[in-house]
Amino acid sequence: MVKYAMAVDLDRCQGCRGCMEACKIENNTVESVFWMHVFRLESGEYPDTKMSFLPRPCQHCDNAPCVKVCPVGARFKREDGLVLTDADRCIGCRYCELACPYGVNYFNWAKPEKRQYLDYDHPDVERVTGGVIPPYKNPDLDLLYGEEQRLTAGGGHFKGVMEKCTFCVHRLDKGLDPACVDTCPVQALIFGDLEDPSSGIAEMINDRTHFRLLEEVGTEPSVLYFGGAAPTEDSREIETVKARV
Amino acid sequence: MATATHEATLPRGVGRLTRGWVIFILAMVAVCVLGWVAYIREFSEGMTVTGMRNVGTMGGATWGLYITFVVYFVGVSFAGITIAAVIRLFNLERLRPIARMAEVMTVVSLILGAIAIVADLGQPFRGIVNLFRYARPQSPFFGTFTMVIAGYLFASLVYLWISSRRDAALLAKQPSRLHWIHRLVAAGYTDTPAERERQSRATFWMAVSILPMLVVATSTLGFVFGLQGGRPGWYSALQAPAFVVLAGLSGTGLLIVLAAIVRKSLPRDVGLNQYVFGWLGRVMMLLLFVYVYFMVTEVLTATYAGVDRDQQVTREMLWGEYSWIFWSAVILLVLPLASLVFQALRRRWNVSWLVAAGIAVNLGAIGKRYLIAVPSQTHGQLLPYPEGSYSPSWVEFAVVASLVAFGALVIGVFMKVLPIVEIEDEEVSHA
Numbered sequence: 001m002v003k004y005a006m007a008v009d010l011d012r013c014q015g016c017r018g019c020m021e022a023c024k025i026e027n028n029t030v031e032s033v034f035w036m037h038v039f040r041l042e043s044g045e046y047p048d049t050k051m052s053f054l055p056r057p058c059q060h061c062d063n064a065p066c067v068k069v070c071p072v073g074a075r076f077k078r079e080d081g082l083v084l085t086d087a088d089r090c091i092g093c094r095y096c097e098l099a100c101p102y103g104v105n106y107f108n109w110a111k112p113e114k115r116q117y118l119d120y121d122h123p124d125v126e127r128v129t130g131g132v133i134p135p136y137k138n139p140d141l142d143l144l145y146g147e148e149q150r151l152t153a154g155g156g157h158f159k160g161v162m163e164k165c166t167f168c169v170h171r172l173d174k175g176l177d178p179a180c181v182d183t184c185p186v187q188a189l190i191f192g193d194l195e196d197p198s199s200g201i202a203e204m205i206n207d208r209t210h211f212r213l214l215e216e217v218g219t220e221p222s223v224l225y226f227g228g229a230a231p232t233e234d235s236r237e238i239e240t241v242k243a244r245v
Numbered sequence: 246m247a248t249a250t251h252e253a254t255l256p257r258g259v260g261r262l263t264r265g266w267v268i269f270i271l272a273m274v275a276v277c278v279l280g281w282v283a284y285i286r287e288f289s290e291g292m293t294v295t296g297m298r299n300v301g302t303m304g305g306a307t308w309g310l311y312i313t314f315v316v317y318f319v320g321v322s323f324a325g326i327t328i329a330a331v332i333r334l335f336n337l338e339r340l341r342p343i344a345r346m347a348e349v350m351t352v353v354s355l356i357l358g359a360i361a362i363v364a365d366l367g368q369p370f371r372g373i374v375n376l377f378r379y380a381r382p383q384s385p386f387f388g389t390f391t392m393v394i395a396g397y398l399f400a401s402l403v404y405l406w407i408s409s410r411r412d413a414a415l416l417a418k419q420p421s422r423l424h425w426i427h428r429l430v431a432a433g434y435t436d437t438p439a440e441r442e443r444q445s446r447a448t449f450w451m452a453v454s455i456l457p458m459l460v461v462a463t464s465t466l467g468f469v470f471g472l473q474g475g476r477p478g479w480y481s482a483l484q485a486p487a488f489v490v491l492a493g494l495s496g497t498g499l500l501i502v503l504a505a506i507v508r509k510s511l512p513r514d515v516g517l518n519q520y521v522f523g524w525l526g527r528v529m530m531l532l533l534f535v536y537v538y539f540m541v542t543e544v545l546t547a548t549y550a551g552v553d554r555d556q557q558v559t560r561e562m563l564w565g566e567y568s569w570i571f572w573s574a575v576i577l578l579v580l581p582l583a584s585l586v587f588q589a590l591r592r593r594w595n596v597s598w599l600v601a602a603g604i605a606v607n608l609g610a611i612g613k614r615y616l617i618a619v620p621s622q623t624h625g626q627l628l629p630y631p632e633g634s635y636s637p638s639w640v641e642f643a644v645v646a647s648l649v650a651f652g653a654l655v656i657g658v659f660m661k662v663l664p665i666v667e668i669e670d671e672e673v674s675h676a
Binding site for chain 1: 291299307469473622631
C-alpha cells in the first residue's frame with residue numbers, strides 16, 4: 001500500500017518561492033490563492049535576528065480535522081494518504097477552513113474566470129496576445145482521479161467551493177512528483193512513498209531527525225520537516241503575501 | 246359591510262387590518278426586497294461581495310455576520326419552545342397567554358436560522374440537496390443542519406399546529422374571509438371533550454419529547470465551535486452549555502418584547518399581566534446570573550491559563566480590536582441584570598424596563614455570538630500569519646436586516662390569521 005508524504009528540508013530552502021509559482025501554473029489557481037505558501041520569517045531582536053523559510057503546503061493529515069467536520073463528505077482522506085476535496089460535492093460552508101489549524105484552505109469567493117491575473121478581454125492584453133492565447137487551462141484538471149473517481153484535481157472549478165493543495169493528484173497518477181517538488185531548484189522538497197524503504201523520503205527518516213507542524217493539535221500531518229526549527233511565538237513574516245482581493 | 250361586522254366579532258384582532266398594521270407590513274416587505282436584491286448580487290457575483298475572506302494568507306474571517314445570526318436565531322428559538330413546553334408540562338395556567346407567541350417565535354426564528362445558513366453557503370442549491378443526501382453524523386454541523394433545522398423545526402411546527410387546532414376550530418364557527426384557513430388548520434377538530442382530552446395528551450407527550458431534543462440541538466451548535474482544537478478560543482467544554490444559556494437568555498428577552506407589543510396592539514386585556522411579565526423577568530434574571538458567571542469563568546481561564554494564541558485572542562477581545570464589542574456586550578448584559586434584580590427585590594415589574602432589558606440582552610447576545618465566531622479566525626492563527634481583519638459588507642447587513650424583517654412580517658401576518666394569544670374558555674361561551 002502506498003502512503004504518500006512530503007519532506008521539506010529547511011536547511012536547503014532559500015525562500016525563492018518558486019514552488020508557489022509552479023503550483024499556481026500547474027493547478028490554475030486564481031488570484032490571491034496560494035496552495036503552497038512559503039513563509040519568510042524573522043525572529044529575535046535587532047541585531048540578533050534570524051531569518052528562516054517555511055514552505056507550507058496542505059499537511060495531508062492522517063487525523064485531518066477538515067475531513068472530520070465536512071458535513072457532506074466532500075473533503076475526504078484517500079487510502080494513499082491524500083486529503084482531497086470533491087469540487088462536485090462541496091457546498092461551500094467553509095467549516096473545513098475553520099477546523100484546519102494550518103490555514104491551507106482557499107475558497108472561490110468569485111467566479112474563477114473573473115479572478116485571473118490577467119483580464120484576457122482587456123484591449124491592452126489583447127494587443128499583445130492578438131487574441132490567440134486563451135487563458136491557459138491545464139486539461140488534466142477536469143478528469144476524475146482515484147478509486148473514487150471524483151473531481152479532485154486542480155483549482156478554479158466553480159465559484160463557491162473550497163479548494164486546496166492536492167499533492168498534484170493528477171501528476172501522481174502519471175507517476176510524476178508534485179509540481180512544487182519538481183520545480184524546487186535546491187531539492188528542498190522531496191516527495192515519496194513512506195512504505196517503500198528505498199524511497200528518498202524513507203531514507204531521510206532513517207538518517208535524520210524531523211518534526212511536524214503543530215504536532216500538539218494531534219492532526220498527524222504527512223509533511224515532515226527536516227533541519228531548521230518550527231516557527232515560535234516570536235516568528236513574524238518579513239513581508240506578507242499581499243493576497244486580499 | 247356584512248363581512249366586516251362578522252370579522253369584528255373574531256377575537257384577538259384576527260382578520261382586522263388596521264392602518265398601523267398595513268404600514269408595518271409594507272415597511273417589512275420593503276426591507277425584505279432590499280435583502281433579496283443584496284442576496285441576488287451575492288448569488289450571481291459570488292461571496293466576494295461579502296466582507297468575508299480566507300483565514301491565513303488572505304487575512305480575513307471566513308465565517309462572519311451570517312453565522313453570528315444563525316447562532317442567534319437558533320438560540321432565540323430555543324427559549325420559545327422551552328417556555329411553551331414548560332407551560333404545558335406543568336400546567337402553568339396563568340402563563341398560557343404567552344405560550345402561542347413563544348411557539349410562533351420558535352418556528353419563525355428556526356426558519357430564519359435555516360435561511361441564514363443557506364445564505365452563507367457558497368453553493369446554496371447544492372447545499373440543500375447534499376446536506377441530506379450525503380449527511381455525515383460525524384460532522385458537528387450535522388446537528389445544526391439536520392437535527393436543528395429538519396427535526397427541531399418539524400417538531401415545533403407540529404406542536405404549534407396541534408396546539409392551534411382548538412382556536413382554529415372555534416374561529417371556524419364564525420363566517421369570515423379567513424374561514425377556509427381556520428377550517429384547514431382545525432382539520433376536522435370540533436372541540437368535543439373526547440377530542441380535547443386527546444389533544445391534551447398529544448401536546449403533553451410532544452412537550453416531553455421536545456424538551457431534551459432542543460437541549461441537544463442547541464448544544465450541537467456550541468459543539469460546532471467547541472470541538473475545534475485547532476482554533477484558539479473555540480476549544481472549550483463550556484461552549485455548549487454557554488450556548489444553551491445565552492440562547493435561553495436572548496429568547497426570553499425577545500419574548501418579553503413580543504408580549505409587550507402584543508399587549509399594546511390587542512384591543513382588550515388578554516391576561517398579559519404583571520404576573521406574566523414578572524415570571525419572564527425572573528427567568529431572564531436567573532439566566533443572566535448564570536451567563537455572567539460563565540463569562541467570568543471563561544475570561545479568567547483564558548487569561549490565566551491559556552496558551553499563547555488563546556491569550557492573544559482573549560487580549561484582542563478584551564483590549565484590542567474587538568474590545569468595543571466585548572465591553573458593550575458586558576454593559577448590555579450587566580445593566581439589565583441590575584435592573585432586574587432591583588425590580589425583583591421591589592417585587593414590582595415595570596413593563597417598559599423589562600422591554601428595555603429584553604432589547605439590551607438581545608443586542609448583547611448578538612455581540613457575544615460575533616465574538617465567538619470572528620476573533621478566533623482573525624487573531625487565532627497557529628502558524629505565523631499576519632493578523633487578519635473582518636468587517637461585514639452592506640450585502641451582509643442587508644441580508645441580515647431582511648431576515649429580521651421577514652421574521653417580523655411572518656409574526657405580523659400570523660397575528661391576523663390565528664389568535665396570537667390562546668382563546669380562553671369563558672370567551673368561547675360568550676361567543
